Amino acid sequence: MSKLKIAVQKSGRLHDDSMQILKDIGISIDNGKDQLKASTRNFPLEVFYLRNGDIPQYLLDGVVDAAIIGENVLVEKGNSIKTVEELGFSTCRVSVAIPKSVRYNGIQDLNNKRIATSYPNTVNHFLKENNISAQLHIINGSVEIAPNIGLADAIVDIVSSGSTLFKNNLKEVEVLLKSQAVLAASPKIGDEQQAILDKLQFRLQSVLKARQSRYILLNAPNDKLEKIINILPGMKSPTVLPLAETGWSSLHSVINKNEFWEIIDELKANGAESILVCPIENMVF
Structure with a gap:
């Protein structure tokens, strides 16, 4: 096989x-x-x-x-x-960083500077695109140390939290690409x-x-269902089931996790009660 x-x-x-x-x-x-x-x-x-x-x-x-x-x-x-x-x-960015003590006014400040990097092709494309002339030092390993030992004026490396730059007294000044x-x-x-x-x-x-979605269940009075349904994006439309209590229904839908609090606030303002939000393992279309 x-x-x-x-x-x-x-x-x-x-x-x-x-x-x-x-x-x-x-x-x-x-x-x-x-x-x-x-x-x-x-x-x-x-x-x-x-x-x-x-x-x-x-x-x-x-x-x-x-x-x-x-x-x-x-x-x-x-x-x-x-x-x-x-x-x-595993998001990160490929960025230019320089010593914190150096003032930075813009991309043109990189002209005729020495740049240490493990990403020569990416850097050369960036320099050419911005009409910048610079000298590259190709380093495999700890690029951040290069300015501290006088090898380079700037570095280009991947940045996640920025803590490594901070520890080496560097600051991020340009983002070449997001990854x-x-x-x-x-x-x-x-x-x-x-x-x-x-x-x-x-x-x-x-x-x-x-991972980007949440399953939402809520109760609502029937006279407010239309407004609440209009708030919920859903996959196609919310599922509406009658409750044992007359005049009330249960709504089931899916919302984007990044819009969670805005949608919850709007639902509550329009009469939704007993709101339950759950993670989803898989969504198959």
């Missing part, structure tokens, strides 16, 4: 988030300690644990069929690789593997949609 070969980062936050979403879509991975490859018991999948920076080449060569990878790495090393699905986790984890496919993926990838993507979409 054919299997889909998928790469994930071997360690770190992206690894943990990737393994969690595979678990959430019901895939059981036989994963022993320090294994570089693992099989799954209930889905035709082989998981390869690789360095994030190596994954684009494995995709281009067809060694793996798909990958969960940082978008920033694809921009840097695999522009020709197709992104199949944005996954919404998240994505599902990517090899340009050499076969038809059988593509069919498996489609099934995997379907499962991912159901979990991602559920």
Whole structure:
């Protein structure tokens, strides 16, 4: 039986988030300690644990069929690789940072400066786009130390919380790109593997949609149902069920978690009572 070969980062936050979403879509991975490859018991999948920076080449060569990878790495090393699905986790940005003590007036301040980075292709594109001339120092590792030892005037690196910049007396001044984890496919993926990838993507979409949604149940007097129904976005329309108490009904619907408090406030103002909100595991369309 054919299997889909998928790469994930071997360690770190992206690894943990990737393994969690595979678990959430019901895939059981036989994963022993320090294994570089693992099989799954209930889905035709082989998981390869690789360095994030190596994954684009494995995709281009067809060694793996798909990958969960940082978008920033694809921009840097695999522009020709197709992104199949944005996954919404492991978010970060690729940014310019300079010493806190240095005044920054705008992009032109980077002219003729020394920039240390692990993302030369991304930086060169940014500099060319903004007509900036700068000298790049390619560093693999702790880029943040470069200004402190006099190697560079600025750095370009990934930023999540900004705590690493803060510890190294740096400040973020420009964002080159915003990144998240994505599902990517090899340009050499076969038809059988593509069919498996489609099934995997379907499962991912159901979990991602559920993560952004909440199931809501509430009670309301029948004379206010129309107003309350107009407030609830729902999937198509809310489910309305009569309560044992005459003149009252129960409404069931789905709301976007980011609009939760605004919708709750509006529902209460229009007569909704006993509002119950629950997380959703999957949403299948």
